[in-house]
Amino acid sequence: MRYDIGMTSELITPVKTFLHDLQNRICQILEQEDGLAKFAEETWQHHSGGGGISRVIENGAVIEKGGVNFSHVEGCELPKAATDKRPELANASFQALGVSLVIHPQNPYVPTAHLNVRCIIVEKAGKPPIWWFGGGFDMTPYYGFEEDCVHWHQMAKAACAPFGEDIYPKFKKWCDQYFYLKHRDEPRGIGGLFFDDLNEWDFDQCFAFMQNVGNHFIKAYQPIVARRKNHAYGGLERDFQLYRRGRYVEFNLLYDRGTHFGLQSGGRTESILMSLPPQVTWRYNWQPERGTREAELYETFLVAREWV
Amino acid sequence: MRYDIGMTSELITPVKTFLHDLQNRICQILEQEDGLAKFAEETWQHHSGGGGISRVIENGAVIEKGGVNFSHVEGCELPKAATDKRPELANASFQALGVSLVIHPQNPYVPTAHLNVRCIIVEKAGKPPIWWFGGGFDMTPYYGFEEDCVHWHQMAKAACAPFGEDIYPKFKKWCDQYFYLKHRDEPRGIGGLFFDDLNEWDFDQCFAFMQNVGNHFIKAYQPIVARRKNHAYGGLERDFQLYRRGRYVEFNLLYDRGTHFGLQSGGRTESILMSLPPQVTWRYNWQPERGTREAELYETFLVAREWV
Numbered sequence: 001m002r003y004d005i006g007m008t009s010e011l012i013t014p015v016k017t018f019l020h021d022l023q024n025r026i027c028q029i030l031e032q033e034d035g036l037a038k039f040a041e042e043t044w045q046h047h048s049g050g051g052g053i054s055r056v057i058e059n060g061a062v063i064e065k066g067g068v069n070f071s072h073v074e075g076c077e078l079p080k081a082a083t084d085k086r087p088e089l090a091n092a093s094f095q096a097l098g099v100s101l102v103i104h105p106q107n108p109y110v111p112t113a114h115l116n117v118r119c120i121i122v123e124k125a126g127k128p129p130i131w132w133f134g135g136g137f138d139m140t141p142y143y144g145f146e147e148d149c150v151h152w153h154q155m156a157k158a159a160c161a162p163f164g165e166d167i168y169p170k171f172k173k174w175c176d177q178y179f180y181l182k183h184r185d186e187p188r189g190i191g192g193l194f195f196d197d198l199n200e201w202d203f204d205q206c207f208a209f210m211q212n213v214g215n216h217f218i219k220a221y222q223p224i225v226a227r228r229k230n231h232a233y234g235g236l237e238r239d240f241q242l243y244r245r246g247r248y249v250e251f252n253l254l255y256d257r258g259t260h261f262g263l264q265s266g267g268r269t270e271s272i273l274m275s276l277p278p279q280v281t282w283r284y285n286w287q288p289e290r291g292t293r294e295a296e297l298y299e300t301f302l303v304a305r306e307w308v
Numbered sequence: 309m310r311y312d313i314g315m316t317s318e319l320i321t322p323v324k325t326f327l328h329d330l331q332n333r334i335c336q337i338l339e340q341e342d343g344l345a346k347f348a349e350e351t352w353q354h355h356s357g358g359g360g361i362s363r364v365i366e367n368g369a370v371i372e373k374g375g376v377n378f379s380h381v382e383g384c385e386l387p388k389a390a391t392d393k394r395p396e397l398a399n400a401s402f403q404a405l406g407v408s409l410v411i412h413p414q415n416p417y418v419p420t421a422h423l424n425v426r427c428i429i430v431e432k433a434g435k436p437p438i439w440w441f442g443g444g445f446d447m448t449p450y451y452g453f454e455e456d457c458v459h460w461h462q463m464a465k466a467a468c469a470p471f472g473e474d475i476y477p478k479f480k481k482w483c484d485q486y487f488y489l490k491h492r493d494e495p496r497g498i499g500g501l502f503f504d505d506l507n508e509w510d511f512d513q514c515f516a517f518m519q520n521v522g523n524h525f526i527k528a529y530q531p532i533v534a535r536r537k538n539h540a541y542g543g544l545e546r547d548f549q550l551y552r553r554g555r556y557v558e559f560n561l562l563y564d565r566g567t568h569f570g571l572q573s574g575g576r577t578e579s580i581l582m583s584l585p586p587q588v589t590w591r592y593n594w595q596p597e598r599g600t601r602e603a604e605l606y607e608t609f610l611v612a613r614e615w616v
Contacts, residue, residue: 042593056592056593058592065590065592067592182571183571183577183580183581184577246584249557249561249588250561250581253557253558253561253562254561254562254571263490263491263562269491269492270592270593272491273491273558273590274592276554276590277590278589278590278591279587279588279589280557280587280588280589280590281586281587281588282373282581282584282585282586282588283586284364284366284373284375284578284582285350285364285578
């Protein structure tokens with residue numbers, strides 16, 4: 001049997017179709033929730049092949065800055081962020097397809113949300129393509145609401161349910177471990193799902209799982225945005241939000257594999273760093289006062305918990 | 309000959325004395341220039357030995373946020389950021405002494421400045437201590453002034469002059485290469501000096517070089533602060549400053565060896581991340597308009613140039 005580009009594109013085409021559709025559906029729903037701003041689209045080409053469609057929404061009624069990016073990048077050499085765990089794939093050509101999203105809302109009572117779904121296919125001449133899926137979604141509240149966290153994790157659990165009872169606990173735990181700021185000894189948020197290197201099922205089933213994750217993100221986030229977007233807030237909450245956004249920046253630049261993969265593979269910097277918040281503050285050695293809602297975030301929400 | 313802790317402390321004591329004094333002198337001069345705010349001091353202990361003295365100034369008339377940190381950390385295992393280039397020193401115990409400084413001024417016409425001087429001594433039982441020095445200073449203007457850049461580099465050159473004619477060009481070039489944002493294809497600022505792994509001279513001469521770098525930083529920065537601190541500015545300049553500060557964050561979290569060394573060796577997070585600006589913005593895909601002073605920064609100053 002010969003393996004050629006035809007085989008890879010047979011795998012890729014349905015993934016690409018799904019990802020385009022996912023990007024469209026998410027943007028439509030977010031525009032609907034925002035009610036004011038619209039996504040602006042830019043397409044870009046990658047230097048070694050492929051490219052992407054970046055959609056950015058700014059200064060909305062609900063969303064201060066958000067990006068929903070589709071990319072399909074081809075390269076001759078997998079970046080270090082991917083070959084650290086797979087040294088045998090150094091110098092292999094690859095295709096990476098994904099949708100990546102970060103939403104930074106105006107209102108501190110609306111949590112920041114992140115979704116990523118991706119598929120990577122590596123081709124070595126004369127060998128069958130090697131592929132894996134990765135992604136997940138996680139939520140970063142500024143003010144915690146028990147019911148929001150429960151709903152978020154119910155949707156995460158529902159996304160996993162058809163694939164086995166052990167999947168949600170496994171990928172929920174992985175999410176808690178991954179979105180963790182070691183230098184602060186602090187979780188980034190209340191978690192959700194994280195998976196990578198997924199190829200233990202056949203391609204179709206792994207792809208079906210990725211689709212379920214993408215589709216459940218919408219069901220997870222939209223009701224929370226709708227519920228909190230009109231919550232009254234003042235300067236104190238806003239200041240805390242800007243301060244907490246600093247943690248998001250620290251995580252993405254210090255630890256995030258996706259950010260490093262993107263920058264190392266020569267991806268479009270402005271699209272990759274779309275994840276960074278529009279306004280951020282760092283206050284030296286600041287701690288919330290005991291008994292405040294700000295302290296409650298750390299004590300009650302930024303701890304590894306079983307939400308469902 | 310036996311090598312013991314006595315030998316190491318013979319090396320360390322004068323370095324420590326100099327660094328304490330340097331911290332004091334710099335803080336005194338910066339308080340003088342500020343005229344309003346004073347440095348607040350905190351001492352801290354490192355979990356595996358040693359500790360530091362953090363001095364922070366906030367909301368001054370001139371300095372929005374600045375930190376001048378002394379640290380002397382002992383550890384049983386050199387962090388990855390140091391052993392990448394020296395695999396033979398993995399698992400060796402070490403002492404790291406340094407002064408590290410970042411100043412973020414209020415006024416966009418006053419540049420951000422960075423200084424670091426450090427000495428690392430590694431001990432392996434029964435062997436002579438291995439040591440090296442590193443550091444440098446570099447400047448990041450928001451609005452460029454030719455005379456400031458020339459003065460800055462004249463002081464950098466003067467610091468190097470007694471050690472040979474080739475030293476300034478070598479460490480100036482290293483600085484340009486080090487403080488470079490690969491993902492933006494953009495220098496962080498107008499450079500200065502950067503050196504690391506310095507042990508080609510004897511200990512005393514390397515130490516003398518480090519002292520000269522520390523002392524010349526003061527002569528380099530103070531006149532620029534004095535000259536620019538009363539320059540009138542408005543919202544446009546302030547916005548550009550906050551936007552450009554994002555590059556500082558990107559560099560320090562994505563690339564800076566000192567930041568990674570500190571965080572990996574379990575240093576005090578709040579002291580290490582003192583380098584991050586107090587307020588920062590990220591604007592998606594923003595470009596300065598042609599012919600503006602903001603565009604001039606990129607075209608005329610953020611390029612590798614011979615300033616003296």
